[in-house]
Amino acid sequence: MRTKLQPTTSIATSDANSIIVRGQDLVEDLIGKVSFTEMFLLQLTGKRPPAAHVRILDAVLVTLMEHGITPSVIATRLIYHSAPDALQAAVAAGLLGVGTTFIGTMEGCAGLLEEMMTAPEGLEARAHAIVIRHKEAGKAVHGFGHPHHKPDDPRTPRMLAVANGEFISGRYIEALKVLSGQVDAVYGRHLTINATGASAALLGEIGIPQKVMRGVAVVSRSAGLVGHILEESLKPSAAFIWETIDEAIPYEAE
Incomplete structure (x- = not known):
């Protein structure tokens, strides 16, 4: 009979008097003493982050929070219209x-x-x-191009400037710039480095693993979607969106 390995966690534990998160006492060391972004990095890395890393992650979180009436926002508003008693369902719909x-x-x-x-x-x-x-596969290069921001995404140079200001400009940012040059050369036209491309480089520079980078977008966009839910409750648009689509897409018998 094979012995099962005993799983463990290094994230958190608690007893009747305390809660320990990543080796830090939640009450004594963290509440009122660290920002949400610091706590997020502690949760991911297990270490209290340097101030420069906090500012870099803040820049990414702020950048990705909002971009107008996008597909995820439309989904959130429609689900909130359908189930206003379940805010979490509307946020979840947008995060999908x-x-x-x-x-x-x-x-x-x-x-x-x-x-x-x-x-x-x-x-x-x-x-x-x-x-x-x-190009040969007919696939877009992730991190490049934007349907609205042309010739350049205005967010990208600002994000890279934040990294440069924190003296965080290493191999990921260098690789992104080299890739950008090749994208332009091969396609024969300029394709902007978009905000997600810049985010990938910045998050790589502060040690966020590639496999959880999408989670940073999930955290940021969650806050943005809550803002849209509040506005939907005050200035409803979901019914208008629904009616507009219903009118714009006619039935056609096959």
């Missing part, structure tokens, strides 16, 4: 849109940057191969 087309593309971009950084042939050669691979 954090994927490989919108918002969550930082995960894919980070994977490309890490592929470049570990390539024996160097950044430039691997970046060229990556872009050729995507």
Whole structure:
């Protein structure tokens, strides 16, 4: 009979008098002494973060929180209209849109940057191969292009400037810039580094693993969706959206 391994957790424990999170006493060490962003980094990394890392993550969270009436916001408003007693369901509906087309593309971009950084042939050669691979497959390069922000996404230079101001400008940012040059060269036109591309580089620089980067977008967008729910309760638009779609898409017999 095989012996089962005993699972453990290094995140939190509690007893009748205390709650310990990542080795810190929640009451004595954390409440009123750290910001939400610091707590988020502590939760992810197990260590109290340096101030520069907090400012970088803050920049990403602020950037990704809001972008207008996007598909995820529409989903949230419609579900809130259907079930106003279940705010969490409306937020969950919107978060389901954090994927490989919108918002969550930082995960894919980070994977490309890490592929470049570990390539024996160097950044430039691997970046060229990556872009050729995507072009031949008819796939967008994650982190590049935007339907509205042209020729450049205004958020990206500001985000990179924040990193530079904190003296955090290392291999991920270098790889992103090299990849950007190859995207433009292979496609024969300029494609902006979008906010998720910049987010991938910044989060990589502060040690956030690629496999949980999409979770940063989930945390940020959750707050944005709650704001839309409040506005929906005060200035409803879901019924108008529904009626507009109903009128705009006619029935057609097959």
